Amino acid sequence: MGTFTFAAGQSNSIAIKTDRADGYVIADAIRLVPHVATSIEMDNLDPTFTTQGGSWGSSKSVAGYVGSDYQYVSGGNKTASFTPTILVPGEYEVFANWTSATSRATNAPVEIVHAGGTTVVPVD
Ligand SMILES: [Ca+2]
Numbered sequence: 001m002g003t004f005t006f007a008a009g010q011s012n013s014i015a016i017k018t019d020r021a022d023g024y025v026i027a028d029a030i031r032l033v034p035h036v037a038t039s040i041e042m043d044n045l046d047p048t049f050t051t052q053g054g055s056w057g058s059s060k061s062v063a064g065y066v067g068s069d070y071q072y073v074s075g076g077n078k079t080a081s082f083t084p085t086i087l088v089p090g091e092y093e094v095f096a097n098w099t100s101a102t103s104r105a106t107n108a109p110v111e112i113v114h115a116g117g118t119t120v121v122p123v124d
Pocket residue numbers: 027028029043044045065066067068069070
């Protein structure tokens with residue numbers, strides 16, 4: 001998803017959104033790989049995960065997900081956010097995991113809030 005500079009603490013987030021998406025949007029897991037220390041893994045069942053604008057369903061139906069399941073939703077203006085606690089500020093490369101199916105959105109906007117501002121990356 002790109003490399004971003006994250007400030008210390010919890011002011012950063014990775015938000016997977018449904019507005020403008022043309023199919024099901026998947027929230028499964030996020031990994032931050034630091035260029036400074038060890039990586040940060042966040043799963044949708046962790047306390048770092050929150051949703052806004054409506055509930056997301058839980059599924060295991062498409063293999064390849066991280067942890068016990070992933071969450072999905074379609075339409076509306078909903079957001080699933082992963083909020084890391086950054087102990088070592090600096091550059092991190094952001095990776096997202098999601099499983100693939102024909103009903104899935106080709107353009108889900110993922111909004112990354114980092115020390116340099118907010119960057120939106122469309123995800124197929
Ligand atoms: Ca998961």
